[in-house]
Amino acid sequence: MQHETIAQALAAACRSIDPVDARLLLEYVLHANHAFLLTHPEHLLTGPQSATFSQLIQKRAKGIPVAYLTGERPFYDLTFQVTEAVLIPRPETELLVEWALQQIPEEQTGRILDLGTGSGAIAITLAKHRPQSHAVAVDLSPDAIVVAQRNAKTLGVTNLEFVAGNWFDELSGEKFDLIVSNPPYVAARDPHLQQGDLRFEPALALSAGDDGLACINQIIAAAPRHLAANGWLLLEHGYDQAEACRELLQRAGFNNICSKPDLAGIMRVSGGQLNFSM
Ligand SMILES: C[S@@+](CC[C@H](N)C(=O)[O-])C[C@H]1O[C@@H](n2cnc3c(N)ncnc32)[C@H](O)[C@@H]1O
Incomplete structure (x- = not known):
C-alpha cells in the first residue's frame, strides 16, 4: 500500500470535515505542531497513522467534537484533559x-x-x-x-x-x-x-x-x-x-x-x- 503525505492526507480530510479540525486531528495523530505540518507537506504517514487519522475523520464527520477525539483542549494558558x-x-x-x-x-x-x-x-x-x-x-x-x-x-x-x-x-x-x-x-x-x-x-x-x-x-x-x-x-x-x-x-x-x-x-x-x- 502506498503511503500518503501530510499534504495528501489533509486534502482528503478536507473533503469531509473542516480544514482546521483536520489540521488539529493530524497534529494529534502525528504528535506534531502546526508549524511541522506547514513545513513538511511531503512527510509520509505510516500505515497505522493513516488508519487512525481516517477513523478520527469519520468520527468528526459524524459530529463528535474535536476535543473529545483528542481528549484535550487549551484554556487560558493551560491544557485540560476532557x-x-x-x-x-x-x-x-x-x-x-x-x-x-x-x-x-x-x-x-x-x-x-x-x-x-x-x-x-x-x-x-x-x-x-x-x-x-x-x-x-x-x-x-x-x-x-x-x-x-x-x-x-x-x-x-x-x-x-x-x-x-x-x-x-x-x-x-x-x-x-x-x-x-x-x-x-x-x-x-x-x-x-x-x-x-x-x-x-x-x-x-x-x-x-x-x-x-x-x-x-x-x-x-x-x-x-x-x-x-x-x-x-x-x-x-x-x-x-x-x-x-x-x-x-x-x-x-x-x-x-x-x-x-x-x-x-x-x-x-x-x-x-x-x-x-x-
Ligand atoms: C457550563 S458547565 C461549566 C464547566 C466549567 N466550569 C467550564 O467553564 O468549562 C456547568 C457545570 O455545572 C455542573 N452543574 C450542573 N448543575 C449543578 C448543580 N446543581 N450543582 C453543581 N454543579 C452543577 C455541570 O455538571 C457542569 O460541569
Missing part, C-alpha cells in the same frame, strides 16, 4: 477568569469558590495563578469531579479541593472572598442543544429550566450566605441574559454590579460585590 463527562472549556470563559484574577491581588490569601467546575478549567487556572489562595471546586457530576481532579494533578495545582454536590449544599457555614461560576444557562427547549458540538456535551452542563436562568437564579440567591464582606460573585451567562442577571444581583443586595463584553462585544459575564457578610 472527556464526554465534561463541558469543553470555551474561549468566552477566559473573560470570567480575567475578571476573577483582577479581583484577587497576587499576594492575597483569599478563598475562591468555583461552582459547576466541569473539567476544572476555571478553578485550576485561578488556583495556579494565585498560589497563595485556596480554591474549592464543586460539581454535581462525580464523573466531572474525577476529570477535574486528574487535571489538577497533571497541572501540579495543590491549593484546590473538590466537592461533589449541588451548588452550596456541601458548604454549610463556609465563606469565600470570590465566587465564580459558569453554570448551565441554555433554555431547555433551545434548538441549539440539537446542533453542533452541544449534541455531544452533558445535558447537565448545558440546560437550565425553561428560560435558562434557573441555575443562575439559585446561585445568586444563595451566594450572599457564602460571601465574606466585600466579596465578589462573577457569573458567565447567555448572550441575552446580562440584564436579567444584573436584576437578580440587585434584588439579592449586591453593589458595584456590572457586565463585561466578550471580544464580539456581547455581554457574557456579570457580577457584583456584597459589602456585608450575613
Whole structure:
C-alpha cells in the first residue's frame, strides 16, 4: 500500500470535515505542531497513522467534537484533559477568569469558590495563578469531579479541593472572598442543544429550566450566605441574559454590579460585590 503525505492526507480530510479540525486531528495523530505540518507537506504517514487519522475523520464527520477525539483542549494558558463527562472549556470563559484574577491581588490569601467546575478549567487556572489562595471546586457530576481532579494533578495545582454536590449544599457555614461560576444557562427547549458540538456535551452542563436562568437564579440567591464582606460573585451567562442577571444581583443586595463584553462585544459575564457578610 502506498503511503500518503501530510499534504495528501489533509486534502482528503478536507473533503469531509473542516480544514482546521483536520489540521488539529493530524497534529494529534502525528504528535506534531502546526508549524511541522506547514513545513513538511511531503512527510509520509505510516500505515497505522493513516488508519487512525481516517477513523478520527469519520468520527468528526459524524459530529463528535474535536476535543473529545483528542481528549484535550487549551484554556487560558493551560491544557485540560476532557472527556464526554465534561463541558469543553470555551474561549468566552477566559473573560470570567480575567475578571476573577483582577479581583484577587497576587499576594492575597483569599478563598475562591468555583461552582459547576466541569473539567476544572476555571478553578485550576485561578488556583495556579494565585498560589497563595485556596480554591474549592464543586460539581454535581462525580464523573466531572474525577476529570477535574486528574487535571489538577497533571497541572501540579495543590491549593484546590473538590466537592461533589449541588451548588452550596456541601458548604454549610463556609465563606469565600470570590465566587465564580459558569453554570448551565441554555433554555431547555433551545434548538441549539440539537446542533453542533452541544449534541455531544452533558445535558447537565448545558440546560437550565425553561428560560435558562434557573441555575443562575439559585446561585445568586444563595451566594450572599457564602460571601465574606466585600466579596465578589462573577457569573458567565447567555448572550441575552446580562440584564436579567444584573436584576437578580440587585434584588439579592449586591453593589458595584456590572457586565463585561466578550471580544464580539456581547455581554457574557456579570457580577457584583456584597459589602456585608450575613
Ligand atoms: C457550563 S458547565 C461549566 C464547566 C466549567 N466550569 C467550564 O467553564 O468549562 C456547568 C457545570 O455545572 C455542573 N452543574 C450542573 N448543575 C449543578 C448543580 N446543581 N450543582 C453543581 N454543579 C452543577 C455541570 O455538571 C457542569 O460541569
